[in-house]
Amino acid sequence: MAGRVVLLLLSLLLLAASATKPCPCRCFPGSACWPSPQRWNAFNHTLGGKLVATVPAASVCHPNSTFLPYDADACHDLLDRWQVTDTHSETSYSPMAAWFANFSCDPHLPNTPCTIDSLVQYAVNASSAEDYLVTINFAQAHNIRLVIRNTGHDFLGRSTGAGALALWTHHLKDIEIFNYTSRSWSGPAIKVGAGVQVMEALDAAHKQGYVVVGGNCQTVGIAGGYAQGGGHGQLVSMYGLAADQVLEWEIITATGMHWTASPSDNSELHWALSGGGGGTYAAVLSMTSKLYPDFTTVSANLTFTDAGVSQDVFWEAIETYIRDMVTLTDLGGVAIWEVANGTFQVYPTTLPGGTKEQLQGLMQDTLDILNDNHMPYAYNIIQYDSFYDSFTDMSPWTTVTEYQLGGRLIPRTVVDNNLPALINALRSITGYGAIISGISLNVSRVDVPNNAVTPSWRDAQIDIVLGTAFDYYNRTHDIVNQRLMTDTLLPLLATLTPEGGAYLNEADPNQPDWQWTFYRDNYDRLNAIKNRYDPKHIFYGLKAVGSEVWEEMGDGRLCRADR
């Protein structure tokens, strides 16, 4: 009897101890704490059957996989489609940034094991606020890592996670267009569900004669990491970033509140969600953003190479183009260009509301250099009746970016006062075999609201994104290239732009001093908001605000950094 009392006391003490000292790590598959199959079934039942177990499509390429049976034809077909964004964005688990799939169940590597160790284990195919609530509660109750997954575009792998449960938002496709009235905006607006993608929003707006600020990639989730992280596209010099358009966020918080966040309600959350990064402060159910009447638009594309000319001439043409694009952005235009393999491509340069004569005038200096040096080039300039027509005709359908990224926002002062030094840095970077993508823009040309978009964006003339090659067959090679990005290539731009920063959505996953580089002086305020509305750090993303609370172990498991 006394023994039993002692035992009881002991277990009470143990309970008390475990209550005061929370488990330092997230529960991982294989651990005793991981829910039993019965528990998962019960959860699925609560969800009305919306729980999806991860079955990697590429298991058809792996002879011994425990998932789908081996099928050579299906594997061949999958490999053909691997670079198409839909191949990933339609699934509940596949990250587009290949590094974060960790070479597991890779269609390129049929002779390696097919595992889902680095992927989410399950996803909830959400269709309602109730689904969000039940999912967040289940993850909390079982101490499981929660990932919000929309399309899987994230370059820093923030929509995947080892041993995680995904809140999968892809099927929240409702779109509504209406006249909105508030103190800050009276006019047309679009309300999009969390799963709506850029092209779907553009199509819906177009049917009623409107345009919406969206990305250059048609399949990015407009209300997901895109607008929550900033969101650039061909209309940003006209209207500001996608985050600047948001009138309301409809959200479920980590503590289960179903709220509207606007400049008048829960305004702190509205501030943070508009540019402070996806998957961090709350789970978004829908976003309501400004619409604008569509207008005529002129676009041009151009391709030339260094064949037959010196590097000096090749780069002189590029320098001239970049300088003239400053004037383009002053007029409300955006230019998207790329230097790779001795080829310069513009796809496209867009001047919304502009005329062919205006744009031709801005391209002429560059064309003169090409003509003077007898450099062959391909050039098209077209005046369209609408921005929509320009976008659908002139913007190539984007594929998965098979490069390892790094990025830097280049302040206007550098382009205005120090362009030759910038060109020298870009020349050095291509010398290392990296590709350079640049977007010339001005996201503070018009009045934009005060939100969490990093101040680096407001001063930026060019968003530069660098890519080093990714090799599906050689992990060592990939790590060497990641180091090259972090230690050599980005510092070449950083020294030129000490006041600059980087766009958190197009950045180096290993970026040092990331709090400052991605968020600048917004960091402390964002971190305070994060801690207020997600005190238990249910939402986590690599280099997201507050993520330093966690440490990712070698196997991907999250453990408290202060354990």
Ligand SMILES: Cc1cc2nc3c(=O)[nH]c(=O)nc-3n(C[C@H](O)[C@H](O)[C@H](O)COP(=O)(O)OP(=O)(O)OC[C@H]3O[C@@H](n4cnc5c(N)ncnc54)[C@H](O)[C@@H]3O)c2cc1C
């Ligand atoms: C091919 C390609 C082209 C791109 N083009 C552009 C471009 O033109 N302009 C631009 O600005 N960016 C562009 N990007 C970057 C893009 O903005 C980011 O990858 C962005 O994170 C994508 O958001 P998503 O919701 O579609 O993706 P996901 O990878 O599914 O999610 C990204 C992040 O947002 C979070 N998130 C998603 N949905 C929600 C939600 N409902 N509530 C809370 N958090 C959520 C996720 O947890 C994750 O942290 C491009 C990326 C790729 C791969």
Ligand SMILES: *[C@@H]1O[C@H](CO)[C@@H](O)[C@H](O)[C@H]1NC(C)=O
């Ligand atoms: C959840 O239930 C549905 C419907 O019964 C079923 O199709 C699905 O396979 C279940 N999910 C899991 C993970 O068992």
Ligand SMILES: *[C@@H]1O[C@H](CO)[C@@H](O)[C@H](O)[C@H]1NC(C)=O
């Ligand atoms: C598949 O299993 C067979 C039989 O166990 C084994 O010989 C073979 O090496 C395995 N292949 C792979 C790719 O694991």
Ligand SMILES: *[C@@H]1O[C@H](CO)[C@@H](O)[C@H](O)[C@H]1NC(C)=O
């Ligand atoms: C997810 O739910 C949608 C309906 O909201 C359905 O059309 C789709 O087939 C489901 N997908 C999976 C993989 O369960």
Ligand SMILES: *[C@@H]1O[C@H](CO)[C@@H](O)[C@H](O)[C@H]1NC(C)=O
């Ligand atoms: C908004 O109001 C304007 C002016 O009254 C009207 O012309 C337009 O059709 C309305 N738009 C929508 C989407 O209801």
Ligand SMILES: *[C@@H]1O[C@H](CO)[C@@H](O)[C@H](O)[C@H]1NC(C)=O
């Ligand atoms: C550059 O050339 C390499 C090797 O030919 C090729 O794999 C790569 O796709 C090219 N990159 C671009 C952006 O064209």
Ligand SMILES: *[C@@H]1O[C@H](CO)[C@@H](O)[C@H](O)[C@H]1NC(C)=O
């Ligand atoms: C340039 O635009 C024209 C007209 O839309 C198109 O036919 C061509 O394919 C484009 N070129 C490139 C390289 O994108």
Ligand SMILES: *[C@@H]1O[C@H](CO)[C@@H](O)[C@H](O)[C@H]1NC(C)=O
């Ligand atoms: C953007 O345009 C505004 C208004 O013309 C100007 O004041 C500002 O300097 C420009 N900023 C950049 C980064 O080009």
Ligand SMILES: *[C@@H]1O[C@H](CO)[C@@H](O)[C@H](O)[C@H]1NC(C)=O
């Ligand atoms: C993999 O890449 C590394 C670093 O670039 C290189 O040294 C090595 O030879 C490569 N391995 C193979 C098998 O190609």
Ligand SMILES: *[C@@H]1O[C@H](CO)[C@@H](O)[C@H](O)[C@H]1NC(C)=O
């Ligand atoms: C990635 O793969 C390596 C090698 O197979 C493995 O040791 C590691 O645990 C994996 N990491 C994750 C996050 O799955």
